[in-house]
Amino acid sequence: MIPRGRRKAFVNTVRIVGAGSIGTHHAHAARQLGWSVTVTDVSEAALERMRRDLYPSRYGAWDEAITQLSPDRAQGHFDLVIIGTPPDSHVPLALAALSESPVAILIEKPLAPPAATVEQLAARAADSATRVFVGYDHVVGRAAQMIARELAAGVVGRPLTIDVEFREHWAGIFRAHPWLAGPADSYLGFSEAGGGAAGEHSHAMNLWQFFAEAAGAGRVRQVQAAMDYISTSDGAAYDRLCLLLLRTESGLLGRVVQDVVTLPAELGCKPGADAVILRRPDQEDDVRIIHKTRPDDFIDELRHIERCCRDGVPSPIDLRHGLETQRLIRAAHETARLGTRITLDLAPPEGGDGAPIRSQQHV
Template identity: 45%
Template sequence: MVSVRIFGAGSIGNHLSFACRQKGWQVEMCDRDKTALERTQKDIYPGRYGKWDADIQLQLVEDLADEYRDVVIIGTPPEYHIPVALDQIRRISPKIVLIEKPLCPPSLDGVGELLETAREHKCLVLVGYNHTLTRNTRVAEQLLADRVVGEIVTIDAGFREYWGGIFAAHPWLDGPKDSYLGYLSKGGGATGEHSHAINIWQHFAHITGNGRTTKVAAMHQIIRSDGVEYDQLGQMIVETESGLIGNIVQDVVTEPPEKKVKIIGKSGYIEWQVNATSDCDAVRYKTGDIPVQEQLFKKTRPDDFAGEIDHLADLLADPDQDSPISLTRGLETMLIIEAAYKSSKESRFVTVDYSRFPFAFFS
């Protein structure tokens, strides 16, 4: 049986615990706050999934033993992602560490150390951009492989979502000032929290053979009040190694949410969408004179994470296969975020600097 240790008893920790338990895996959920563990057992988990799963072990972080686990999942605030990953890799040497997005704050502190430590311990580190593993993504990938829209001209991506839903899922928080969400330096704000848009843009850029993002021009609308500092809106123009140019937008104000990618080719387009309806993701495409074709993918909220955990199972069986949620891809997203903030501050195009982490990008 696969053994899993999950750090963080908040929303993401519960989602991933449930997904692991659906596969029959042994789950240990831990948090440094006893109240958070009690809230998970009494409220969050049974409220979402019908009843508490008594086979989940709950542990305070301070009481954790240095016992081997196959998988460690880190669902803490971003500033703790790398410190917890380093500690667990060194202490118990798991096969896989899955870090919730974003990988870390935009300072990128500890990234080099994480790369070296993971290599030394032969640990596969992943970053939880789960939308690269959903059914609508797989269908869009196949359409692109079949070249149904011809040569790609541009890609637009947007994750625009009022973050009231986040606070509804965390009712113990009064607002952004009570968590990392209100501080872009801690990985919050629209660019950090909704970095799915950056990541899915770069995913389709890779899928279409256009390579890494190399240049960024960005603008951010920064909120500074009541002690917080976060971007409520971020927009960027990006360019890849091949010269493909596209747009990415992320915000925490749009209601109802819009989470879309539009891939425009010389003979049509493909549109990828999360939550096209209340219970479906979607892919739409048009080519030539053929009317718009649409495929809907029925899902529940837990289904958003099922593909991610299925992928972990595949990697446990074959760790050498390519992964769209690899540390390299997650780090690419962070380097784009870093470049975007610099671009916004300095009002200029900024080149994404991959040379700082040669092992990740050039090995």
């Protein structure tokens, strides 16, 4: 979804909405690129926590070049607006940001709660010169991009299947959110609010869709999910396991596993590195180690956004792809609830998120 109209120069002024964990990551990434950063939050306590605790504990010291303001005091034009708040506020904040005509908007994943209406955002974005991105940053990382190039080039032939897992216990997530006592303290502990394994770890769904498209297999056509929902004594209600079987419009069948129960987390090949391993019969493995840290992911993401805005090229984190993953999250919950396999309506995604169900087949 590349907007029509004349594009403005990207001169690197950033407003970050939300002073939590993701806002802190993006503030540091933008400053590493030399950009001017303003952080706004409705909570003065959140701004202070970011300044005194979060940022220094991750990056050594607070960066005095970062401006912190309440939302009503953030004046002037910003090239990039980053929305790093809970999912139920993403669409209203993005619509408000579109009225300010920035060069780009980056919305943290998931795009919205599963049942949220996102058609208005899709329509407004399609008619705007503003680029809208959704923060599935792993697909623009160096490892995923390398795999996509190999798939597109046919180096390994046409894939017989694709399997993506994103498994991490809550403990790792809450170490990054030390002000939260547990899932019930935020949207993370509520599937209907965009939390649980399906929402929090939807990077895996998004990666599966990205690799399928890179391989020429097309969009996801059928979804069958098994979910393990739990309710806790402190009021949380979420899916701790999200298991998906996906089939594309060309017939490629594969699997996605997302959970919040696996210890230790199964992320990367080793701390500080990813690996791409090309394995062929009767040949030694071609192992490519990509050294990077989690902060590097956000720096790469912002560089990617700047390049896409400058050159006017499509992006795997464009709103169109975020809408596709949003629809898949919704369909996962629906198929688990109904005990059916769901066939998705593959109407052009630019027109909205689309009805998630065209037909149902009991299995």
